[in-house]
Amino acid sequence: MALEHAILVSLLEQPGSGYELARRFDRSIGYFWTATHQQIYRVLKRMETDGLLAVREVAQQGRPDKKEYSVAQPGRAALSQWLHEPIEPESLRHDLAVKIRGAAFDDPAALVREVERHRRAHGDRLARYLAGELRDFTGPQAPAPLDAGQELQHVVLRGGIAYERMTIAWLDDVLTTVHRLAAPGPVPRAPGTPPD
Amino acid sequence: MALEHAILVSLLEQPGSGYELARRFDRSIGYFWTATHQQIYRVLKRMETDGLLAVREVAQQGRPDKKEYSVAQPGRAALSQWLHEPIEPESLRHDLAVKIRGAAFDDPAALVREVERHRRAHGDRLARYLAGELRDFTGPQAPAPLDAGQELQHVVLRGGIAYERMTIAWLDDVLTTVHRLAAPGPVPRAPGTPPD
């Protein structure tokens, strides 16, 4: 139930409405935790019922009213408690790896197209992360010195950057490998494949 | 619904029972896709009902009977179709990153302990991956030359190794950063934190 905790952190960094949270989950926080607006609204409602959050109706001009959520004392306590509990190292869910192993039983050309698509997507993400780093942490517009919260946000972003770089290098490895397999002639029969 | 496809790939590599699949999801395939035995049994049943898999009752000595599943023709077709559809690059769910950003509002010492725990866990994983690589792909016991299926399994494993190495380096970065923040005295007040 870490979505609750991601919301608590995001609202502590800056109070906001469900809609605004959904925006953040498309950016910054969304680099390492995704959520749809449905999920967010539902969890916000539950958290408010549980007393973790406080709501305030805010009238706006030029746009509909919104409900601004902020973290109440029990919310801070719940976050603190979670921060002191050990969690399991994440278990990956990597569709593309399944596809790569599946390619032994199918057309490798389709795999190449897919891997190239992913390579481009990760290249775009890396560019976005690097632009964000320059804007918020290392560029001339960035505050200096950074406070503790900003330093921690920066180290998380560095993790995202390292992840994208690693992934891009690996996808290149995959492409090289697939081309090497295709080059010397027809791909040898994969294990488990019945003879035609 | 990629669990279906992971099961198809695993059963193409080697037919087996639900129990054996659950074992594999604790190892090899489980390096990039996790599943509990419940999930596996339920999906196996559905896939069999849908005609994607064939079952065979196998009597064993010294242990209970088992149902051995193998991929039927419609299963191969379903896998092939999925392999030709583009998929979205994965969206991460990284609890630890939430915790790191949350540490701005809490005790950094608890974060250090947690990060060190994760560092050890990833170190263990890396050692396990490297041992597997030596055993199956690069060591003297490994078959040479590798066929296409083994080459693809190897490149996926190399991805896992690169991921663990990157993660370990990042966790060291996190520890260095947290210590640097703690060193010059009390941590500065984080943004959004109300004055006491």
Place this chain on the structure above:
DNA sequence: TCCTTCTATGCAACTCGTTGCATAGACAAG
């Protein structure tokens, strides 16, 4: 004999997360 462990399968209840659909205020363009 009883207890534990390993293999092997499954149900029931629940939470988490996605998808499709719906509503509504405010504004801008045609």
Place this chain on the structure above:
DNA sequence: CTTGTCTATGCAACGAGTTGCATAGAAGGA
């Protein structure tokens, strides 16, 4: 004045995944 877009919130249905519990055959040890 209708249409489209952006902000803002929500319901209903479904599918994915987890947790707890239950059963049972076979083996080995206390």
